[in-house]
Each structure stands twice: as structure tokens, then as C-alpha cells.
Amino acid sequence: xxxxxxxxLPVISIFHKPTLPTSQRALAALxxxxxPTGVNExxxxxxxxxxxxxxxxxxxxxxxxxxxxxxxxLSALIDEHGANGAPPARASELEKRPEALHYxxxxxxxxxxxxxxxxxxxxxxxxxxxxxxxxxxxxKPKGWFGLT
Numbered sequence: 001x002x003x004x005x006x007x008x009l010p011v012i013s014i015f016h017k018p019t020l021p022t023s024q025r026a027l028a029a030l031x032x033x034x035x036p037t038g039v040n041e042x043x044x045x046x047x048x049x050x051x052x053x054x055x056x057x058x059x060x061x062x063x064x065x066x067x068x069x070x071x072x073x074l075s076a077l078i079d080e081h082g083a084n085g086a087p088p089a090r091a092s093e094l095e096k097r098p099e100a101l102h103y104x105x106x107x108x109x110x111x112x113x114x115x116x117x118x119x120x121x122x123x124x125x126x127x128x129x130x131x132x133x134x135x136x137x138x139x140k141p142k143g144w145f146g147l148t
Contacts, residue, residue: 010110010128013049017103026104026121033125044128054098055105060091063107066114077102077116 014030017023033044055063064072074091079102088094094101106121107114108128115121 008110010046010108010131011049012046012124012128013051013055013107013109015051015053015055015101015103015105015107018052020103022118023104026106026118029118029121029125030106033128042132044125044132046128054094054101055107057091057095059107060094063105063114064091066107066112077105079103 012030014023014027016027027050030048034046034048036043054060060074060077063077064074067076074088077094078088078100088097088100102116104121105114105116106124108124111124111127113124113127115124
């Protein structure tokens with residue numbers, strides 16, 4: 001019997017619009033990270049939730065807090081081109097007007113981060129990769145007899 005605690009896998013959600021190339025590329029990058037094709041690449045373990053519907057108002061309010069400080073507002077999640085008129089003023093309005101949401105919206109619930117850009121997705125994958133490497137090195141002796 002093992003006394004080790006097993007860590008739960010990080011949960012990544014992508015709120016995805018399959019018809020948008022940027023959303024397709026973000027989803028492909030996340031899927032490639034889980035099953036890399038390169039010889040020297042290791043897969044990153046995380047649960048990927050693919051949602052083709054908008055987040056709930058409660059999720060949106062949480063996601064706003066996960067955005068970088070300079071973007072923490074509902075307007076950061078609105079696509080001006082898809083809003084078709086005045087942008088939604090409240091998170092609950094996005095449920096009725098999902099076309100107004102900026103896709104893709106990718107959320108790392110465990111890390112408390114969110115992004116709507118391909119660069120942000122790449123950064124998120126890199127943080128997952130470096131966190132995985134750090135976790136693999138924990139518990140290893142740091143020198144003779146683990147003294148250093």
C-alpha cells in the first residue's frame with residue numbers, strides 16, 4: 001500500500017467554435033500536447049473539456065478573474081465582430097447571445113488562468129509542461145543520502 005498522495009490532473013476547458021480557424025488551431029495545440037508526435041516529446045497529462053456552448057454566467061464571472069489584470073472585465077471576453085449590435089453588459093446575456101463570446105476561450109481551472117489568444121494557449125501548455133517536469137523531480141534525493 002502506498003502512502004503517497006496522487007495529484008489530480010489539471011482541468012483545461014476550451015469553449016470552442018469549430019467554424020473558426022483560431023479555435024481549431026487552439027484545440028489542435030491542446031490535443032497535440034496530450035499526444036505529441038515528436039520522438040523526444042512527452043505527453044502532458046491533463047483533462048481536456050471541449051465545450052461548444054458558452055460558459056455559464058457563474059463560470060464567466062470566475063473566468064474574468066482568471067484573465068490578466070489589465071483585461072479583467074466582461075468586455076475582454078466579447079468579440080466586437082460577433083456581438084451584432086451592442087455588446088452584452090452582463091454575463092447572463094452571453095447565454096442568450098453566444099455569438100458575442102470571443103472564441104476560443106481556454107481556461108486552466110487549477111491554475112486560475114484564462115486566455116483567448118493562440119499565444120496564451122501556447123504559454124498555458126508550456127506552464128503545464130514545466131509544472132509536469134517539476135512534479136517529476138519532487139521527491140528525488142538531491143545528493144548523497146538526500147542531504148543537499
